[in-house]
Amino acid sequence: MTKTNSNHEQIRAVIDNWARAIRDVNLPEILNNHTEDVIMFDVPVPMQSRGLEEYKKTWELFFQYSSGGEDSFELEELEITASEHVAFCSALIRLAQGSKPQCRLTIGLEKIKGQWMISHEHHSAPHEMN
Numbered sequence: 162m163t164k165t166n167s168n169h170e171q172i173r174a175v176i177d178n179w180a181r182a183i184r185d186v187n188l189p190e191i192l193n194n195h196t197e198d199v200i201m202f203d204v205p206v207p208m209q210s211r212g213l214e215e216y217k218k219t220w221e222l223f224f225q226y227s228s229g230g231e232d233s234f235e236l237e238e239l240e241i242t243a244s245e246h247v248a249f250c251s252a253l254i255r256l257a258q259g260s261k262p263q264c265r266l267t268i269g270l271e272k273i274k275g276q277w278m279i280s281h282e283h284h285s286a287p288h289e290m291n
Contacts, residue, residue: 175277180236188221199211204286268281
């Protein structure tokens with residue numbers, strides 16, 4: 162196995178665990194593998210959150226509208242691009258079983274002390290122009 166494949170597998174595990182934690186409404190596990198200074202751009206207000214405490218609040222808001230569940234937060238078309246120390250991923254998010262993807266996701270990661278950590282998230286939703 163090459164290092165690139167190993168990095169891809171490690172990153173996929175981080176992302177899969179994060180998405181599973183969201184479905185399980187497991188806030189400590191959602192926060193796991195995020196840097197202390199994570200930055201997130203989100204669909205609802207606030208548009209920008211900096212640091213783990215603000216990031217945590219975005220999920221508390223999300224769970225006011227979603228009770229989780231097996232098919233509540235599925236990633237589709239996950240693509241990973243990685244070097245030895247930085248990576249980014251993109252995917253589509255399907256929020257409910259049987260629905261079409263409603264959001265786009267971009268995640269930036271850094272390898273810190275041998276562990277892939279999420280340092281940037283960008284969630285967005287398409288907006289039709291009239």
